Amino acid sequence: MRNCFLIVLLNWISFLLLHCAALEFITTPEQIKKNGYPAESHQVITEDGYFLTMHRIPSSPKFPTNKKKPVVFLQHWFGGSSADWVFFGPEKSLGYLLADAGYDVWLGNNRGNTYSSNHTTYSITSHKYWDFSFHEMGVYDLPVVIDYILNKTREPNLYYVGISMGTTMFFIFASERPEYNRKIRLMIALAPMVFVDKSTSSIFAGPVNTLTSILRITDVYGIRRGKANEILSNYVCTDRALRTNCVDILFSVVGYDPKQLNESILQKFLTYFPEAISVKCLLHYFQLYTTGGFHQYDYGEKVNMVKYNQRLPPQYNLKAVTSKVVLVYATNDRLSKVQNVQQLNKVLPNPVEMYQVPHPSFNHVDYIIGKDVKTLLNDNIINMIKKY
Ligand SMILES: *[C@@H]1O[C@H](CO)[C@@H](O)[C@H](O)[C@H]1NC(C)=O
Ligand SMILES: *[C@@H]1O[C@H](CO)[C@@H](O)[C@H](O)[C@H]1NC(C)=O
Ligand SMILES: *[C@@H]1O[C@H](CO)[C@@H](O)[C@H](O)[C@H]1NC(C)=O
Numbered sequence: 001m002r003n004c005f006l007i008v009l010l011n012w013i014s015f016l017l018l019h020c021a022a023l024e025f026i027t028t029p030e031q032i033k034k035n036g037y038p039a040e041s042h043q044v045i046t047e048d049g050y051f052l053t054m055h056r057i058p059s060s061p062k063f064p065t066n067k068k069k070p071v072v073f074l075q076h077w078f079g080g081s082s083a084d085w086v087f088f089g090p091e092k093s094l095g096y097l098l099a100d101a102g103y104d105v106w107l108g109n110n111r112g113n114t115y116s117s118n119h120t121t122y123s124i125t126s127h128k129y130w131d132f133s134f135h136e137m138g139v140y141d142l143p144v145v146i147d148y149i150l151n152k153t154r155e156p157n158l159y160y161v162g163i164s165m166g167t168t169m170f171f172i173f174a175s176e177r178p179e180y181n182r183k184i185r186l187m188i189a190l191a192p193m194v195f196v197d198k199s200t201s202s203i204f205a206g207p208v209n210t211l212t213s214i215l216r217i218t219d220v221y222g223i224r225r226g227k228a229n230e231i232l233s234n235y236v237c238t239d240r241a242l243r244t245n246c247v248d249i250l251f252s253v254v255g256y257d258p259k260q261l262n263e264s265i266l267q268k269f270l271t272y273f274p275e276a277i278s279v280k281c282l283l284h285y286f287q288l289y290t291t292g293g294f295h296q297y298d299y300g301e302k303v304n305m306v307k308y309n310q311r312l313p314p315q316y317n318l319k320a321v322t323s324k325v326v327l328v329y330a331t332n333d334r335l336s337k338v339q340n341v342q343q344l345n346k347v348l349p350n351p352v353e354m355y356q357v358p359h360p361s362f363n364h365v366d367y368i369i370g371k372d373v374k375t376l377l378n379d380n381i382i383n384m385i386k387k388y
Helices: 026-036 092-098 134-153 167-178 180-182 207-217 225-235 239-255 263-268 279-291 302-309 338-347 373-387
Strands: 006-012 014-017 040-045 049-057 069-076 104-107 160-163 184-190 325-329 351-356
Touching: 014 040, 026 049, 040 069, 040 134, 049 092, 069 134, 069 167, 092 104, 092 373, 134 160, 134 167, 134 180, 134 279, 160 167, 160 373, 167 180, 167 184, 180 184, 184 373, 239 263, 325 338, 325 373, 338 351
Parallel strands: 069 104, 069 160, 160 184, 184 325, 325 351
Antiparallel strands: 006 014, 040 049, 049 104
């Protein structure tokens, strides 16, 4: 594994490197164990052939008990992995804080990432392998993962906490597989990404159509962690000025919040981000941004007719999402905008709370790497879990 790392997001045409971090990549179970917690890995296979690995923190040295515990499942975002919930350490990361509070913590890993990269028949270098968006994660991955966890723990239901794309997948899952709603005790949606047309992120600000064409022409369907690293090492920026520029680009994508940014934490975070990137996920978001709807992937009229038997892609039926939902949002988040979260709140049948993170400049990445993420967010997540 190369030490030198990595990116700022995709500022419409290019990937830009953030900086060169001489930090070692440590797997999620190793990180958990290093911090004195037990860690487990579990594997499932999806209906369409992907091997997915879940990580688990079954208990905490601060909460020793043999009793059965309620289960919390944490689902990462685009380009993420289970590492997102533990890399900040036991003082701040939600994975540990939940274990300390007496929960059985399970961490998802999306198809394509370091821990979920195998497939029964497709090679990870083939187009077929990468032909998925968050639609497939919702329809195929979450059902098998949740069934596995509930069977293993003998629990009737679980708490689902998802961030960003982890919420997109959930709302697809709960609308396309409505029979699963009874298995969700509560959904806590952090920075919900369902309706995204009000986004002011620079990722959507450019000519989305041009970017879409470029992605198609370049014939890149998916980028793995190591591969992304390779491509991006050409853009290594080590000097201070460039680093500042890179941070500016990051802020243009997620919202400006220097108060919550600790550069050494960001550097550490970039050892784990980005994980796998499926271009189809991005294109699907671009479509949602353009149409303002929440619908399946648009293949164009001809293919849509074959796949969906209609010219336009079908809208997901959010009315079928009967789970209790808490929507957590921040006023300065450029990707998950307040108006869009309010719109979602109006459509859902069973929203129980809208929670605004009490920090005016809180942005999309602060949910994971914000300096005060424990007091501003994570403690409150645990309170919500206790409350509902
Ligand atoms: C993928 O499969 C290979 C070969 O069977 C195995 O060595 C590797 O551990 C698997 N990786 C994961 C993440 O399951
Ligand atoms: C549940 O787990 C048991 C073993 O723990 C296994 O035999 C059974 O097949 C599982 N059921 C499902 C539906 O996964
Ligand atoms: C940033 O994080 C590092 C590593 O955790 C810590 O030592 C340092 O005190 C932090 N700096 C600020 C300004 O919070």
